[in-house]
Amino acid sequence: MMKLGEKHFTALEAIVEASEKIMEIYQEDFTAIAKDDGSPVTKADLASSFIIREHLAKTNIPITGEEGEKADFEERKNWVESWCVDPLDGTKEFIKKNGEFAVNISLIHNHKAVFGAIGSPVNRQLIFGGQAFGAFTCSYDEIYQSNKWVELLQIEEVNDQLMVATSRTHHSGNTLNVIRKAEDKYGKAAFIKKGSSLKFFDLVQGKADLYPRFAPTMEWDISAGQAIYEAIGGEVLHAETLEPLLYNRPNLTNPYFIAKKKVLDI
Template sequence: MNPIDLKEQLALAIEASIDAGNVIMEIYDSADFETEFKKDDSPLTRADLESNKVIMSYLTKTDIPIISEEKKNLDYSERKNWDVCWMVDPLDGTKEFIKRNGEFTVNIALIKNETPILGAIYVPVTQELYYANVEEGKSYKIVVGNTKELPSNLFDKENQLLSSEKSGSITKVVGSRSHMNEKTEQFIEGLKSEGKEVEIVSKGSSLKFCIVAEGKADIYPRVAPTMEWDTAAGHAICTAIGLKVTNWETGKDLTYNKENLLNPFFLVR
């Protein structure tokens, strides 16, 4: 494989995520979701499937293999030989989509040697776009608006997210809208026992990574199941500004394209 032009691939991922987001919004506004349920009881809507079609139309041009939540993925015996692959969640936060609270995203990441090297997260309702090139150590955020063209200032310094030191005495902990559980509550109680004042910030989908990257929260403990496509893009955005996304048990960075695509519990801080 030829050397990967990360800027070119990131621009492609951004374009795909925005285009997919527009298709999602057409369905969101129609209220005709055609919801069904998968074997694990997680919901699947027409928006998940249509978004996946759009993203595939972009990424298949790259000749880089793709792992997607809504695609039949190859067995590990084939995948284990991939140095590079795309990791896609066409609609992250389907429960939030169905609840119509706007907190759902399109997630696209590029994985190299089990590590996210770029990521794009698009929020269709607010038209916010988060994206990162890990090699350059840069994450960005812009509001796209209704333009069909990619903004020309994508990589301008004014759009760069900068890591911020924790300010103030309150520790802001990200909690899930749909998945807050006993272990998370125990973690929060542990912080309080250290004398910390804790504020819970609730968000759905991969937006939890984004608000830590923006400095609107300090820590995101995840002690509930997630899949690799749920976290890869957010992992890239956090890593690029110096945050850590680590295995809850071992303290090592999360890895991708594993035999089992289920993540271990993790911590973003």
């Protein structure tokens, strides 16, 4: 297994520092404004984006992110390596003040998510890793104490009761079809409802077996989680082709997908 390098630590630091700013704003009376696409944005999204960009600028690797300039595909198609950043994933949950938001950073290499890190600002906990590194969890205070990191175990079994992760706010009929199919094989499912990429905390710890998503998401919502999950026997598959999702695509909106344990057979 490879050890994390300087750029990976820069990403972890960026998440910790951005999270501190997010939590400062979380305690205040902030307001949300609507973006051009109608989705909400707050001072916290923008402040977090600024901090993360400042950190990642040290790596000289270009960035695709939810907030800030997005390069055209004409330029992006030449990128061998790029960061993909969601400075505040789950803005709706942040506004509702239910704690279910996250900060996501992934590293894309030739369209594949090779490293990912997700931070929970409320719990001050990180998950991070990739196929070359393995996957780990640690608290925000432990990023430079690798002896305190907990290595996440390879996922080898489906839970006795099938556990399905779902969005708190975005659903569709097809999600139910996939769940029914899995239930035919594994019995009645129970649900873990959670906003944002925090769902990947449940997936990588094996608590959730399946996360079918037949509603829109963007590259920065899922790529970090995919990199970590793939390191330990999880997969994130295009719902139609059943191929792993690729990134830095012309269209940054993801296809519908199914994230699941590899051992879960549907």
